[in-house]
Amino acid sequence: MGNRLSKIYTRTGDDGTTGLGDGSRVAKDSARVEAYGTVDEANSTIGLLLAVALPDDIHALLTSIQHQLFDLGGELCIPGHAAITDADIERLETQLDHYNESLPPLKDFILPGGGEAAARCHVARTVVRRAERGTVALSRQEAVRPQAIRYLNRLSDLLFVLARVLARHDGQGEVLWRHERR
Template sequence: MGNRLSKIYTKTGDDGTTGLGDGTRVAKDSARVTAYGTVDEANSCIGLLLAAEMPDDVRDLLTRVQHQLFDLGGELCIPGHAAISDADVEALEARLDHYNDGLPPLKDFILPGGGEAAARCHVARTVVRRAERDTVALSRHDAVRAQAIRYLNRLSDLLFVLARVLARASGHGEVLWNHDRRK
């Protein structure tokens, strides 16, 4: 494990820069900092989601995801570092298939909602989508491993399916978009 922080503020960022994991300093609004910052925000959203009631298997999965998101943030913070593997992406796909198999096919768009846990899951999903966009933007001018982008893409899909699962588990059900409401 790296250095332990005994003092939280260092004043080294007062000039608008921050240190990457490899020691280099970059602007706090750089694409790299934006990407790993949004991954951190997504992880916080999942933490908020975990504060809601949900089935134990979903809780266990989301806790594993939080650890992987922390790993992914480290990968994005340290240029050249690899933390997310093809196996991590495949594991998300397996869980996605598992939860999706028990759901009826979609016939309508779903609005964010369906109870507290489902609504929080939708928020986490949208933040993960932004993290994916920010990571893709970073990849336009800096090396980003394909596994990082694929992981975020699958995770947002998984969170969509989990929101459906959580809406049903809560008894609220899914909130369907009413496209005929103006007729």
């Protein structure tokens, strides 16, 4: 079990640094802090999605994903730590295939929207994509396990598919991009 915080502020970060999980200190704007901070932000957007009515299976799936994102944040916060496995990525792929099989093939781009749950899912998807970009940027400077990047890539794909599912579930339907709107 991790450390228990009895006091929230420590003042140790007032100099623009923060402590990593291994005890080392880095600048708060370092690529590593950016990567795990954006994973935390992605987790929060999924929490916002979970605050609306969802089908039970999607609610359970997203709750499980929140736990994995917390693990991934820990992996990125502790250099050399491994938390995300190939099996985690395979589970995302299985869910992706499951939810995608009932959807019609895409013939047009879709716009973020399609009801509140779908729109929140699109926001989560875009934040996960940013977390992926930040993790890739970190990997160009320091060692990052490829599972971390692959997990975020599959998760953003899954959130795209879930947004499509939720748009249909809410009866709103997808908002198609009209390229000939003038």
